Amino acid sequence: MHPVRKQRLIVVSLVVVLSSAAVGLVAFALRDNINLFYPPADVVAGKAPVNRSIRLGGMVVEGSIERSSTELDTTFWVTDYEASVAVRYSGILPDLFAEGEGVVAEGKLNSQGVLVATQVLAKHDENYMPPEVAAALEGKTAPGEAATP
Amino acid sequence: MWTFIHKMGSPPWFFRFSGVVVQWLLPITIGLLLVGAAWGLLVAPPDFRQGNSYRIIYIHVPAAVVALAGYYVMAFAGAVSLIWRIKMADVTMRAAAPVGAVLTAVALITGAIWGKPTWGTWWVWDARITSMLILLFLYLGVVALFEAYENKTAAARACAVLSLVGTVNIPIIYKSVDWWYSLHQPASIKFTGESAIDSSMLYPLLLMIAAFYCLFALTVLLNMRAELVWNHREANWLQQLVRKV
Numbered sequence: 448m449h450p451v452r453k454q455r456l457i458v459v460s461l462v463v464v465l466s467s468a469a470v471g472l473v474a475f476a477l478r479d480n481i482n483l484f485y486p487p488a489d490v491v492a493g494k495a496p497v498n499r500s501i502r503l504g505g506m507v508v509e510g511s512i513e514r515s516s517t518e519l520d521t522t523f524w525v526t527d528y529e530a531s532v533a534v535r536y537s538g539i540l541p542d543l544f545a546e547g548e549g550v551v552a553e554g555k556l557n558s559q560g561v562l563v564a565t566q567v568l569a570k571h572d573e574n575y576m577p578p579e580v581a582a583a584l585e586g587k588t589a590p591g592e593a594a595t596p
Numbered sequence: 597m598w599t600f601i602h603k604m605g606s607p608p609w610f611f612r613f614s615g616v617v618v619q620w621l622l623p624i625t626i627g628l629l630l631v632g633a634a635w636g637l638l639v640a641p642p643d644f645r646q647g648n649s650y651r652i653i654y655i656h657v658p659a660a661v662v663a664l665a666g667y668y669v670m671a672f673a674g675a676v677s678l679i680w681r682i683k684m685a686d687v688t689m690r691a692a693a694p695v696g697a698v699l700t701a702v703a704l705i706t707g708a709i710w711g712k713p714t715w716g717t718w719w720v721w722d723a724r725i726t727s728m729l730i731l732l733f734l735y736l737g738v739v740a741l742f743e744a745y746e747n748k749t750a751a752a753r754a755c756a757v758l759s760l761v762g763t764v765n766i767p768i769i770y771k772s773v774d775w776w777y778s779l780h781q782p783a784s785i786k787f788t789g790e791s792a793i794d795s796s797m798l799y800p801l802l803l804m805i806a807a808f809y810c811l812f813a814l815t816v817l818l819n820m821r822a823e824l825v826w827n828h829r830e831a832n833w834l835q836q837l838v839r840k841v
Binding site: 474 | 642643644649653714716721757760765773775776777781782783784793797802
């Protein structure tokens with residue numbers, strides 16, 4: 448390779464490597480701020496600020512959803528299988544909100560450690576499958592399909 | 597091999613070569629898009645939780661994948677232009693930028709449309725979505741930076757540096773869902789091990805990704821040809837070509 452071009456190649460590589468390193472260091476320093484939400488374990492351990500708006504993310508505990516019969520109020524527990532945090536929310540929940548599914552709730556922690564949410568988002572997982580496959584995985588028969596004797 | 601690469605740098609040769617490629621690529625792209633879309637929208641089964649709304653995946657994922665890959669094409673052309681000072685590399689870099697910007701915008705918009713019913717919000721500042729927005733600005737930045745210069749050689753050099761610096765964003769976008777807690781789900785298509793998406797939904801998706809790669813190549817080539825015509829509008833070879841037609 449021509450020496451001038453070789454030198455340019457080195458400069459170009461240095462530009463890419465150094466700028467990547469710089470951005471990498473910034474991202475590493477800000478890693479806590481890049482996270483969209485706190486897992487329940489961090490909230491229970493007291494790592495999340497009280498009385499400031501935070502987001503909590505995890506799975507809705509099975510059987511923990513309690514709906515008020517007269518209002519839109521809902522309470523449920525969010526877990527990361529290490530710790531659980533109670534969430535209180537008044538409003539319309541997204542379609543995919545369900546027990547055992549992912550959720551991200553935004554709101555303030557009160558003194559009892561309950562997250563009073565102003566917004567609840569459903570967190571979809573990466574699994575995509577047809578209803579029949581999902582039913583088969585759960586050991587049930589798909590709708591419209593005769594049970595084999 | 598080397599003579600082929602050398603020939604690619606010559607505008608008249610490239611113009612003729614790309615003409616043949618476009619002739620074949622156009623029907624292939626349209627065919628792949630039609631088959632992929634029909635398969636994905638009509639034949640593939642609905643999702644067990646999202647029903648039919650998941651079908652936006654057949655636009656969203658291909659657009660996002662090719663937007664990331666297209667950035668590497670642009671940055672690589674930028675590096676070639678900086679090191680070897682080949683004019684054709686500048687043309688490639690410039691041609692890729694607007695196409696990449698449109699694909700990134702498509703990925704962001706379809707993601708927002710899907711996010712509203714699925715997550716309950718159009719937009720959230722999580723790592724994946726924010727880094728994707730930065731990608732859009734990088735693409736638009738290359739387009740704008742080129743226009744900002746009077747001297748087009750200096751413009752190409754500045755654009756090449758910008759696109760090279762921006763390459764750091766691509767692995768960040770790709771790994772953002774694994775490195776940080778984000779609302780966006782991790783990748784469903786896995787290179788190692790079994791994908792988290794059922795094969796009946798995966799095959800049309802892979803077909804659409806192939807279709808979008810072809811679409812990207814096709815639009816970039818057409819863009820390059822348009823630019824070559826403009827740059828060489830007074831050149832002999834082009835005028836002879838026009839007179840023949």
